[in-house]
Amino acid sequence: xxxxxxxxxxxxxxxxxxxxxxxxxxxxxxxxxxxxxxxxxxxxxxxxxxxxxxxxxxxxxxxxxxxxxxxxxxxxxxxxxxxxxxxxxxxxxxxxxxxxxxxxxxxxxxxxxxxxxxxxxxxxxxxxxxxxxxxxxxxxxxxxxxxxxxxxxxxxxxxxxxxxxxxxxxxxxxxxxxxxxxxxxxxxxxxxxxxxxxxxxxxxxxxxxxxxxxxxxxxxxxxxxxxxxxxxxxxxxxxxxxxxxxxxxxxxxxxxxxxxxxxxxxxxxxxxxxxxxxxxxxxxxxxxxxxxxxxxxxxxxxxxxxxxxxxxxxxxxxxxxxxxxxxxxxxxxxxxxxxxxxxxxxxxxxxxxxxxxxxxxxxxxxxxxxxxxxxxxxxxxxxxxxxxxxxxxxxxxxxxxxxxxxx
Amino acid sequence: xxxxxxxxxxxxxxxxxxxxxxxxxxxxxxxxxxxxxxxxxxxxxxxxxxxxxxxxxxxxxxxxxxxxxxxxxxxxxxxxxxxxxxxxxxxxxxxxxxxxxxxxxxxxxxxxxxxxxxxxxxxxxxxxxxxxxxxxxxxxxxxxxxxxxxxxxxxxxxxxxxxxxxxxxxxxxxxxxxxxxxxxxxxxxxxxxxxxxxxxxxxxxxxxxxxxxxxxxxxxxxxxxxxxxxxxxxxxxxxxxxxxxxxxxxxxxxxxxxxxxxxxxxxxxxxxxxxxxxxxxxxxxxxxxxxxxxxxxxxxxxxxxxxxxxxxxxxxxxxxxxxxxxxxxxxxxxxxxxxxxxxxxxxxxxxxxxxxxxxxxxxxxxxxxxxxxxxxxxxxxxxxxxxxxxxxxxxxxxxxxxxxxxxxxxxxxxxxxxxxxxxxxxxxxxxxxxxxxxxxxxxxxxxxxxxxxxxxxxxxxxxxxxxxxxxxxxxx
Numbered sequence: 001x002x003x004x005x006x007x008x009x010x011x012x013x014x015x016x017x018x019x020x021x022x023x024x025x026x027x028x029x030x031x032x033x034x035x036x037x038x039x040x041x042x043x044x045x046x047x048x049x050x051x052x053x054x055x056x057x058x059x060x061x062x063x064x065x066x067x068x069x070x071x072x073x074x075x076x077x078x079x080x081x082x083x084x085x086x087x088x089x090x091x092x093x094x095x096x097x098x099x100x101x102x103x104x105x106x107x108x109x110x111x112x113x114x115x116x117x118x119x120x121x122x123x124x125x126x127x128x129x130x131x132x133x134x135x136x137x138x139x140x141x142x143x144x145x146x147x148x149x150x151x152x153x154x155x156x157x158x159x160x161x162x163x164x165x166x167x168x169x170x171x172x173x174x175x176x177x178x179x180x181x182x183x184x185x186x187x188x189x190x191x192x193x194x195x196x197x198x199x200x201x202x203x204x205x206x207x208x209x210x211x212x213x214x215x216x217x218x219x220x221x222x223x224x225x226x227x228x229x230x231x232x233x234x235x236x237x238x239x240x241x242x243x244x245x246x247x248x249x250x251x252x253x254x255x256x257x258x259x260x261x262x263x264x265x266x267x268x269x270x271x272x273x274x275x276x277x278x279x280x281x282x283x284x285x286x287x288x289x290x291x292x293x294x295x296x297x298x299x300x301x302x303x304x305x306x307x308x309x310x311x312x313x314x315x316x317x318x319x320x321x322x323x324x325x326x327x328x329x330x331x332x333x334x335x336x337x338x339x340x341x342x343x344x345x346x347x348x349x350x351x352x353x354x355x356x357x358x359x360x361x362x363x364x365x366x367x368x369x370x371x372x373x374x375x376x377x378x379x380x381x382x383x384x385x386x387x388x389x390x391x392x393x394x395x396x397x398x399x400x401x402x403x404x405x406x407x
Numbered sequence: 408x409x410x411x412x413x414x415x416x417x418x419x420x421x422x423x424x425x426x427x428x429x430x431x432x433x434x435x436x437x438x439x440x441x442x443x444x445x446x447x448x449x450x451x452x453x454x455x456x457x458x459x460x461x462x463x464x465x466x467x468x469x470x471x472x473x474x475x476x477x478x479x480x481x482x483x484x485x486x487x488x489x490x491x492x493x494x495x496x497x498x499x500x501x502x503x504x505x506x507x508x509x510x511x512x513x514x515x516x517x518x519x520x521x522x523x524x525x526x527x528x529x530x531x532x533x534x535x536x537x538x539x540x541x542x543x544x545x546x547x548x549x550x551x552x553x554x555x556x557x558x559x560x561x562x563x564x565x566x567x568x569x570x571x572x573x574x575x576x577x578x579x580x581x582x583x584x585x586x587x588x589x590x591x592x593x594x595x596x597x598x599x600x601x602x603x604x605x606x607x608x609x610x611x612x613x614x615x616x617x618x619x620x621x622x623x624x625x626x627x628x629x630x631x632x633x634x635x636x637x638x639x640x641x642x643x644x645x646x647x648x649x650x651x652x653x654x655x656x657x658x659x660x661x662x663x664x665x666x667x668x669x670x671x672x673x674x675x676x677x678x679x680x681x682x683x684x685x686x687x688x689x690x691x692x693x694x695x696x697x698x699x700x701x702x703x704x705x706x707x708x709x710x711x712x713x714x715x716x717x718x719x720x721x722x723x724x725x726x727x728x729x730x731x732x733x734x735x736x737x738x739x740x741x742x743x744x745x746x747x748x749x750x751x752x753x754x755x756x757x758x759x760x761x762x763x764x765x766x767x768x769x770x771x772x773x774x775x776x777x778x779x780x781x782x783x784x785x786x787x788x789x790x791x792x793x794x795x796x797x798x799x800x801x802x803x804x805x806x807x808x809x810x811x812x813x814x815x816x817x818x819x820x821x822x823x824x825x826x827x828x829x830x831x832x833x834x835x836x837x838x839x840x841x842x843x844x845x846x847x848x849x850x851x852x853x854x855x856x857x858x859x860x861x862x863x864x865x866x867x868x869x870x871x872x873x874x875x876x877x878x879x880x881x882x883x
Contacts, residue, residue, distance in 0.1 A: 152774070152821045160822060167814045186471045186812055207815025234602065235617075235817070236447065237474075 146227045149201030157358055159203050159267065162295070165351060165360040166266055166371065167207050170293050173346075173373050174262060177291065187212030192261040195285055197249050197278075198268035202228035202242070208264075209238040216260070217244045218252065249281040257284050262291040269296040270328050276337060283341035288378045292343055295351065295371045299328040302367045331366055335374075343374035448478045448576070449818055450808070451606060451616040453583050453629050455481030457499075457557060458780030458797040459622030460564040461508065465805040467574040468512040468567075471812050477575045478614065479568075480606075482582035488562040490521055495556040496648040496757045498675060498683045500526065500662065500791035502552050505798040509563070513570065517563035518555055524676045525550040526662045530745055531864075533666040534714065535852050536722040538861035539744060540868040542878050551878065552791075554662070554675045554683065560794075584609045586619065586632035588776060604775045604819075618819040619776050620804070625766050627782030635768040635778065642763040642846075644670055645693035646788060647686045649759075650677070651708065652752035663747050664789070665712060666849040671789050672711050674747065682748065684708065685788060693760045704758070705750050712747045722857045729862050733869040763787055767839065771800075771828040775819035779804060784835050787842050796835055803830050 152160045175181065175188050182188035190212030196205045199217025201224060209215045219225050225246045232242050245252075249263075263282045272278040279292075286292055297303050307323045335345045350366035353359075450466060452459050463479040466472055501509075501523075509515040527550060532539035542551060568575055587605040589595050595602075603615040621629025630637060651674070653659065659682070663674040670687035677683050686696070686708075696707060766785040771778045780797030804827050811823040848860050867873055 163816065164814060164822070167816075171813075171815075186474045206817075210812075210815040210817075237449075 145223060146201065146231045149203065149224075149227050150231055153358075156201070156203065158353055158355075158360075159200075161353070161358050162266070162351075162360050163203065163207055165362065166204070166293075166295060167211070169371060169373075170208065170262070170264060171211055173291060173293070177289075177375075189213035193259065195249075195252070195256075195260045195263045195282075197263060197265040197282055198271070199228060199244060200224050202231055202244065204264060204266055205242055205244075206232065206235070206238060209241040213241070215242045216252075216256075217242065218247045218249060219244070220246065220248060222246050249278060249285065253281050253284050258287050260285050260290060261287055262293060264293040266293070266295045269294055269334070270323065272327070275327075275329060279334075279337050280341055283338070283343060283376065286376045288376055290376050292338065292374045292376070293371070294334065294374075295369065296334070297323070297328050298367055298370055299325070299330045299333075300367045303328060303369075306368060331370055331372060334372055338372075338374045342377045344377055345372060345374045347371070347373040445605065445613040445615045447476070447603075448614055448616045449475035450618045450620060451478045451480065451604075451614055452620045452622055453480045453606070454621065454623030454627075454782070455479055455483065455577070456622060456624060456780070457560050457564065457794065458801060459620075460561060460568060461514070461798060462620060462622055462779060462801045462804065463575045463577070464512040464514060464564050464567045464571070465508065465801050466808065467571045469805065469809055471809045473574075475812070475818065478616070479575055479577045480581050480583055480608065481577060481579050482609075483579065485577075485579040488558070488565075490559070490562075493754055493757070494650045494677045494681050494683065495558050496650050496683065496754075496759055497557040498554050498677070499557060499560060499794040500552045500675060501555050501560070501798075502792075502795045503550070504802070505795050506553065508798050508802050509560075512564075512567045514560075514563040514567040517566045518559055521559045521563065522678070523553045523555040523559065524678055525660055526552045526554060526676065527658075527660040528745075529662045529664070530747075531664045531666070532744075533849065533861070533864075534668070534717040535719045535857045536726050536861035537718075538722075538726055538864040538868075540864050540874070541745075542874055544878075552662070554677060556677075578608070581608050581610060581612075583607065583628060586629065588619070588633055588773065590774065591634055592632065616819075617775060617817055618808075621776065621778045621782045622780050623782055625764070625781045625785040627778065629776065630768055630778055630782050633773050633776045633778075635770055635773070638765070638767045638769065640765050642687075642765065642787060643690070644687050644763045645690045645760040646763055647684070647688065647693045647696055647758065647760045649684045649686075649704075650754040650757040651682045651684050651705075651750050652680055652754075653682050653748035654680070654751050655746075656748045659748070661745060662791075663712070665747075667711060668717060668850065668852045671849065672708075673789070673791075674712075675791075682750075686711070687763065687787075687789065697758045697760055701753055704753055708750045708753075712750075717852060719852065719854055719857045721854050722861050725858055726861050726865060730865055733865060737869045737871075765839070765843075767835075771831060772821065772824035774821045774824075777804060777824050777827060783831070784839070786839055787846055789846060790838070790842055792838050792842070796838060799834055800827075800831055803827055803834075 148154060149156055171188060174192060182190065188211055189208065191214075192212070193214045193216070194208055196202075196208070196215055196217040199205050199219045202217060205215040205217040205228070217225075217228060219228070225244045228244045232239055232244070263286050265278075265282060269275060269278070282292060297307055304325050307328075308325050312320050312323065331348045335348070338345055348366060349371050350363040351360055351369040351371055352363040352365070353369065354361070452462050452466075455463075459479065459481075463477060466475070466477050506515055509518065527548065528541060528543040529551060530539060530541045543549075544551065568577060583606045585607045586592065587595050587607075589602040589604070603617055604619045606614045606616065606619065608614065619629060621627050621633070623629055653674075656679075659676040659679045662676065665672050667688075669689050669692060672684070672686045672688075674682045674684055686693070688696070696704060699707060764785065765787065766781070768778055768783045771783045779800040781793070783800065784796060786793050786796070807823050807827045807830075808818055811818060811820055816823055848856065851857075867877075
C-alpha cells in the first residue's frame with residue numbers, strides 16, 4: 001500500500017513491515033501457540049464429538065487472499081514472507097481467542113469444515129478469520145486484540161511498565177523547553193503536538209494525550225491502528241486529542257514537515273530496516289527547536305546475550321527472530337546519525353528492567369536499554385540529498401555498528 | 408494505494424484542524440462514548456462514611472486531579488448536623504498522621520471548632536500483675552493522639568467537601584445496587600478488562616467509571632462484587648461502649664487501657680469530665696453490663712479498673728525483682744504509676760454493644776477497583792488503630808492517583824493500584840499481627856504466660872528508645 005509511490009523505500013518498508021509484524025506476532029507467541037490455540041484445539045475436538053451441528057467458530061477463510069494459507073510453522077523466519085501473510089497470522093490468532101467463546105456461526109459451517117480438513121494436514125492450531133467479517137465481529141475481534149495489548153500484566157507488561165519511566169522523562173523534558181511553566185492543572189503538555197512513531201496499541205500515545213498533548217500515532221500495521229483506535233474510543237476525554245494513522249513516518253513528511261513539537265520513537269529504532277531514512281524522516285517532522293525522544297536497545301554483547309540469546313533462544317519469551325541484533329544501534333551511532341540531521345543530543349541515559357518486580361529504573365549503564373533526547377537546531381535541514389545518500393550508503397546499517405563486533 | 412496514503416495525510420490534516428478548534432477546551436469531553444445513557448466519571452467512591460468522605464475531599468483538593476470527575480455515592484440523605492450536648496458513644500483515636508491528612512483539606516480546623524480531646528499520655532496495665540507501660544511525648548506536652556467522635560469527623564469532612572463546591576459530585580440518597588466489573592462479574596468475564604466499571608444505583612441511574620473506590624465498610628458491596636478473597640473471623644467477643652462521667656483527674660488527657668483476662672477495658676478522654684469507654688468482653692458479660700442499673704454498672708466499671716483478685720503471686724514477685732534489675736541497668740526512676748479516674752455516672756442510653764470481627768481482604772485492588780478502610784481491613788479496636796489505617800489508605804491512594812495522573816495513566820490502571828496495595832499491606836499486616844498477638848497474649852491468666860508478658864512489658868517500658876519507636880509506629 002503506497003509502497004510503489006516511494007520506490008526508494010520499497011525494500012526497507014517491506015522489511016520494516018515484516019519487523020512490525022513480527023513484533024505483532026510476539027503478541028501471540030505464547031497465547032496462541034501454547035495456550036489459546038491449543039485450548040481451542042481441545043475445545044474444538046470436544047465440541048465436535050459433543051455436537052456436530054454446533055461447530056465452534058473458526059471462520060473459514062475466503063481464499064481471495066492466497067497469503068492466508070496456514071503456515072506449517074507458527075512463526076517461520078522467512079524474511080521474504082509478504083506482510084499479508086503476517087497479517088493473516090494475526091487474524092488467525094484473533095480467531096483463536098474468539099474460538100474459545102464457542103460462537104455458533106452457521107453461515108461459515110461449510111467452509112469451516114473445509115478449513116478443518118486443511119488444518120488436519122497443516123497446523124490445526126490456528127483457526128483463520130476472514131477479512132470480510134461483519135462489523136460486530138470486527139469490533140469484537142479488536143476488543144480481544146486490544147485486551148492483549150492493554151493487559152498490563154500480559155505480554156506487553158514491560159512496555160506498560162516503561163511508561164512510568166518514559167512519560168515523566170518526556171513530560172519534564174518538554175516542560176523544560178516551554179517558555180512559560182504550565183499551570184498545575186494536570187495537563188502540562190497542553191498545546192503541544194507530538195508524533196508517536198510506531199504507536200502500536202497506543203500504550204504511549206494515550207498517556208501523553210491525557211497530559212494534554214495532541215498526539216498523532218503512526219503505525220504500519222493495520223491491526224495495531226485498529227486496536228489503538230478501539231481502545232481510544234473507550235476514553236471519551238482524550239478521543240479528540242489522538243489521531244491514529246496507518247502510515248510510515250516517510251509518508252507524513254510531505255504534508256507534515258516541521259509540524260511536531262516532538263517526535264517519540266520508543267522501542268522502534270531496533271526494528272527499523274533503514275535507520276537513516278527513518279530518523280531523517282522523523283527529524284524532518286520536528287519543528288526547529290523541537291525534540292526527538294528515542295528509546296532502544298544498545299548494540300553490545302550483553303544486549304545480544306539478553307535480547308537474542310536469553311529471551312529468544314533459551315527462555316523463548318519472544319519468538320525467534322523478534323530481534324535482529326544487526327539492527328540494534330549503539331548510542332554513539334544514533335548520536336552520529338542525529339547530528340547529521342541537525343539534532344543536538346541532550347541526554348543519553350541507560351534504562352534497566354527488573355523482570356522480577358516488573359519495574360524499570362534509570363541507570364548510568366547504557367549497555368542494554370537506553371533513552372536519548374535530542375533537540376533540533378534552528379537551521380532548516382537540507383534533507384533530500386542527505387537522505388538519498390544515507391539511503392544508498394546505509395543499505396546495510398551495519399556499517400555504523402561495525403565497531404562493536406559479534407562473536 | 409496512492410489514494411490511501413493521500414487519505415492518511417488528509418486525515419492528519421483534518422486532525423490538526425480538529426485540534427486547533429479544540430485547543431483551550433478543558434474539562435469534560437463526554438461526547439462519543441459508546442453508551443449514551445450512562446453517566447461517566449473518572450473516579451466513583453462508593454460509601455460516604457468517614458473514610459469515603461475523606462477520600463472525596465483528598466481527591467477533590469488535588470490540583471493535579473482537577474480535570475477528573477469525582478463522584479461520591481452516599482446512601483444517607485443530606486441533613487443538617489448540630490453538635491449535640493451529650494457526647495456520642497462512637498469515637499476514634501486519631502493519630503497525628505490522620506490529623507495531617509484532615510488538615511490537608513481543612514477538615515481538622517472544622518473539628519477543632521467543634522470538639523475533640525488531646526491524649527498526652529497512655530497507660531496500659533493488666534489485672535494479673537503489677538506491670539505497666541506508659542507512653543508520652545518527651546515533655547509530657549506533645550499530643551500523642553486526639554479522641555474525636557465519629558459524627559464530628561464525618562461532619563467536618565462533609566463541610567470541607569461542601570466548601571469545595573462542585574469539585575466532587577456528591578449523590579445523596581444514592582447507593583449502588585449492582586456493579587459490573589469487567590473480567591469479574593458473571594456474564595462479563597470475557598469482556599476486555601479495560602472496559603469501565605458500570606454501577607447501577609438504587610434510583611435507576613447508570614454510572615460508568617474508570618476507577619471504583621469501595622469505601623462501603625466491613626460488609627462492602629464492592630468487595631463482594633469484585634469477588635475479593637477475604638479472611639474473616641469472629642472474636643466471639645462484644646465491645647460495650649458507653650459515655651462515662653469521671654472525677655479525680657485534673658486535665659483528663661490520659662488514655663487508659665487495662666487488660667483483663669476477658670478482654671481489654673479502655674477509657675478515652677472526651678472532655679475534662681467525660682470519658683468514652685470501650686470494654687471488650689464476653690457476649691454474656693457485655694449483655695449483662697448493658698442491662699445493669701446505672702449504679703451497678705458504675706460499680707462494675709470501677710471494679711474492673713481497680714480490682715486485684717486476678718493477681719498472680721508468682722508474676723508479682725518475679726516482676727518486682729525484675730524491676731529492680733531494670734532500674735539498675737537503665738537507671739530509670741520508678742515509673743510514675745497514675746491512678747485511673749473514678750467513674751461516677753454514665754450517660755443515659757449511651758450503652759451499646761457491637762460484635763468484633765476481623766475482616767481482611769487478601770487483595771485491596773483489581774483492575775479499576777480499589778478498597779479502602781473497613782472494606783479492605785477491619786481490625787480489633789484494642790489499639791484504636793482501625794480508622795487510622797483507613798485514613799492511611801486515603802493518603803496513600805491519593806498520592807498514587809496523583810502520580811498516575813502526572814504520568815498520564817488511566818486512574819484505574821492496575822500497575823499503579825498495585826503500588827497502593829503493596830504499600831498499604833505493608834502497613835496494615837504488621838498492625839493486624841501485633842493486635843492479634845496482644846489479643847491472644849492477654850486473653851489468658853496462665854502463670855507462665857502472665858510472667859513472660861509482664862516481664863516483657865516491664866522491659867519494654869524501661870527502654871525509652873523502644874517506646875519512642877512504638878509511639879512513632881502508632882502515630883504512623
